[in-house]
Amino acid sequence: MALINREYKDRLFGSEENRAWTLSLYNAINHSNYTDPEQIQITTIKEVLYMGMHNDVSFLISDQINLYEQQSTYNPNMPLRQLQYLGNLYEQYLKKNELNKYSYKIIPLPVPKLIVFYNGQDNKPDEMILKLSDAFPKGSDPDVDVRVRMININHGKNSILLGACKPLWKYTWLIDRIWQNRKTTAIEEAVNSAIRDMPSEYSIKPFLIIHQAEVLGMLLTEYNEVETMNLFKREWKEEGLKEGIEKGIDIGKRELMRSLVRDKTFTPVQAAQYLNISEQEFIQFMQKHK
16 A cells, blocks of 8 residues: 555555554554564565556565555456465565475465555445455356455544554545545645645654655546546446437437338338438348348
8 A cells, every 4th residue: 555656665554664554554454463563574566567557565474465555446356456466476475485386395375465445535335345256257166266355444434443543544634635625626735735734743744744745646646547537437428328319319210211111101212311321221221120
């Protein structure tokens, strides 16, 4: 979960400098009580498989490998993406520990825990389980499945979790304030004023001020992605409606002409001229709809 930007060193969670915040987040999610941030081993991969695909945060602790990602746009394909991340992380794990996956002995692997933190504007429940098997044909019997726990971290959601992880709660305060500001001002000012208005006692504020340009860049990207998708959805809806109306009118006209030709009111030539198509096209329509 980058929560600031995609650079490894500048993360609110998942960076070497902010291990304590990452441990707080882990404890809140798993109801654990680890106290030593040095127990966390950061394993985040910067680039994964395809352009535009990033593993936000991954780390090892105890016998678990944890993959955390933040999404401001709901994505039901996260199980597939996390599966791809996990394969890369396991490959990295094998190399680092000099383990042979072709060995006749079973290789003990850290248990994967896959989490998506959702803070988009769509109304989603506090938690959802996204499954890779949902993408398979119904009734199939897959030999593999992947479960991703999607946690809604918007204001008013998952109060117990947010209360247990103060840095995450403060981050959600920031995002909520930005969305509120955005109702009356441009995104740049919405971000800057939210950081400016954040109470000085919030521990993440100095970090946000230092990385204010990166915060703005990240949120501009996310906001633009959301706005662009909304525009596309609107255009698709309008185009679909327009196309449906035009298609319906066209079919209605052709059906009317077909009836008039059958009643010998019009000749095929007259019907074709009315429809502004060739006589041959009209005859083919008549044959297709006998």
